[in-house]
Amino acid sequence: MVVFNKFFTSVVLAAVFAASSVSAAPWPASSKHATHRKRSLPNGVTFETFHPASSLETFGAGLDHPLAKSASQDLKDAAVTFVTERLNIEASAVKHRTDSATDIITNAFLTQQHDNIPFANAVANVAFKNNKIVSFGHSFVKPTSIAASTPTVSVEDAIAAAEKKLDGKFNDHPPTLEFLVKEDNSVVLTHVVQIQNEEAGTWFEAFVDAHSGEVVSITDFVDEASFRVIPIERNSVNDGFQTIQDPADLAASPNGWNNDGSPTTGNNVITFKGTQSSTTEQSGSGNQFIFNFDASRQPSFQANLDAARTNAFYVVNTVHDFTYRYGFNEANFNFQNDNFGRGGRGNDRVTVSVQDSSGLNNANFGTPPDGQSGQMRMFLWDRTNPMRDGALENDIVVHENTHGVTNRLVGGGTARCLRGLESGGMGEGWSDAMADWSEKTSSAVPDFSPGTYVINSSSGIRSFPYSTSSSVNPLTYGDLSRLDEVHDIGEVWANILHNVYAALVGAHGWSATARTNPNGTQGNVVHMHLFIDSLQLMPCNPTFLSARDAWIQADENRYDGANRCTLWRAFASRGLGVNAANHRDDSSVPSGC
Known part of the structure; x- marks a missing residue:
């Protein structure tokens, strides 16, 4: 749960054992931030999950792909051939899974397989620009042993075991059969099933050993986040409705x-209380949603409830629209019921439960794979009297919604690839950084503190405000050596991105139309492009280092490296210089910067 220096319940663990560099050796203890995650579940069960470290290579202007000189120009075949040659593995071990595309690059996502059965989270992503390969991320492994490919435990028995272990019910999403890599690089065969408990607000993907019947790992999909509304650039009801x-x-x-x-309710989102039939009706004909909030009354007061449902509807739709403009669209695994024939899987608008009864002083977002609805739960906060509604603090709603953006974009729509401790921490940091970006109203870059309204304190619920001043916020990359909780780690990443934003706006100025016009050259436009572009370049379960490199490569892809030195200086100012490694700070920048 949230405490005063923690934001919402953690981006939950993943239990999928993705692989990393193709190595047969167990992973060293020094990489535990990238490879492990421990979580205690609401029913008292504890899982420590393992994610073999991923890797990312970036290639600047690009490499010729293996089929560039052949008659075939199929990027799917080119990606498979590149991966097999780069990792020196058999072509039968690689399968193309899906593609995504932005206005400048095409991403091919591939999976490792054995006997035509995929490895959970053993994925690769190859990015192409102008028929050249500009980056390659992967989490493939060379197993020390691998289980038989034919299950000896039925899927029905696997479902029963998962329901018992995770205190929920199978939700009828079609089960799959996948291999799972363990910490010693042995591989087990698993039935993969989804288990939910609506009352408790839990949603798991369970990996059940298909030979022993044991639940060996989990993915937790839940991340712990005319209209009269609080405009997106404002923080809360304290700043006024409009x-x-x-x-x-x-x-x-x-x-x-x-x-x-x-x-x-609409194509992108539905907001309700209790059940999806309990929405807010129009206050007048012609889509009028005008409700007068009364701060002296409890959130359950009808006008206050209607204001909260309306505001959440507005904020989630707004984030949908501006992230769409920057590339989080149908073909790139966004949330919509109708995808208008533009790619991706539909029937997955965001569902927002306002004043949800399953918790207090918190918020969360459940991100399943593309084609299943994202589920946001907004809670009441009892730090004040009357209580306060998280749906009326925009940075909380933006934070939670951004979990859906990042979990879908990293890894190509699987929602499995931000589940390690370090990558989960970056998930929290991106969510704060998106809220920070959305509330800017000028070229000024003031300190930013999320969560001020719900606890009625200007200090918010982070350890420090996000700031360009090291005396206000001293956090650097090196602090990860002492941090072992996703929100604490997220504070470091969000503060780094706050400094990156300040550097880009300082260099290029600020656009008042950035949310609807992504074609400008101003710093906040550049920042959001690199924010979204970089997510698609990262390997499954990235580290701070691979995320930094993805930002640098994203700038090369979109702006021909025009911001390279600006980015390097900003990253280096917070310890992510050229020689940063193993959670040790470095402030050096490349030659020429």
Whole structure:
């Protein structure tokens, strides 16, 4: 749960044992931030999960791909051939899974397999620009042993074991058969099933040994986050409501937000309390949602509840629209019921449970794979009287929604690739950084403290404000050596990105139209492009170092490296210089910077 220096419940663990460099040796203890995650579940069960360290190579202007001179120009075949040659493995061990594309690059996502059965989280991603390979991330392994490919435990028995272990029920999502890599690089065969407990707010992907019947690992999908609303650039009700006419960006939401004349429900999101039939109706004809919030009354007061559902609907739709503009669209695994024939899997709009009864002083977001709805739960906060509603603090809603963005984009829509301790920490950091970006109103870069409204304190609920001043926020990359909780680690990453943002805005200025116009050259536009682009370049379960390198390569891809030195100086100012390694600070920058 949240304490005063922690933001929402942690980006939950993953239990998928992705692999990393192709090595037969166990992973050293020094890499535990990248490879392990320990979590105690609500029913008292504890899992320590293992994720073999991933790797990322970036290639600047790019390498010729293996089929560049052949008659075939199929990037799927080129990606498979590149991976087999780069890792010196058989072609039968690699399978193309899916593609995604932005306006400048195409990403091929591949899986490692044995006997045509995929390895859970043993994935590779190859990025192409102008028919050249610009980056390669992977988490493939060379197993020391591998289980038989035919199960001896039935899927029905596996489901029963998972339901008992995880205190929930099978949700009828089709089970799969996948291999899972363990810490000693042995590989077990598993039935993979989804288990949910709606009352407790839990949602797991369970990996059940298909020969022993033991639950050997889990992925926890839950990340612990005209309309009269709080405008997106404002923080909370303390900054005032405003009636906004027609806020939908039709380039991102072509049928608008309330495309069927309905209450707080549409193609991108539905907000409700209790059940999905309990939405907020229009206050007047023509999609009018005008409700007067009364701060002296409890959140359950009808006008306050309607204001909360309306505000959450507005914020989630707004984030949908501006992240769509920067590349989080249908083909790149976003959340929509109707994908309009533009790729990806539909029927997965975000569901937002406002004033959810399963908790207090918190919020969370459950991110399943593309094609299943993201589930946001917003709680009440009892630090004040009357209580306060997290749905009325925009940075909380943006934070939680961003878990869906990052979990979908890293790893190509599987929602399995931010589940290690360090990568999960970056997930928390990205969520704070997105909230930080969304609330800027000028070229000024003031300190930013999330969570001020719900606890009624200007200090918010982080250890330090995010700041360009080391005296205000002293956190650096080296602090990871003493931190072992995702929100603490996330504070380091969010503060680094706050400094990156300040450097880019300082160099290029600020655009007031960045949320609807991604074509500008201003620093906040550049920052959001690199934010979204870099996510698609990262390997499964990235580290701070591979994430930094992905930002540098993303700038090469989109801006021909124009911001290379600006980025390096900003990263180095917080310890992520050229020679940073093993959670030891370095402030050096490349020659020429």
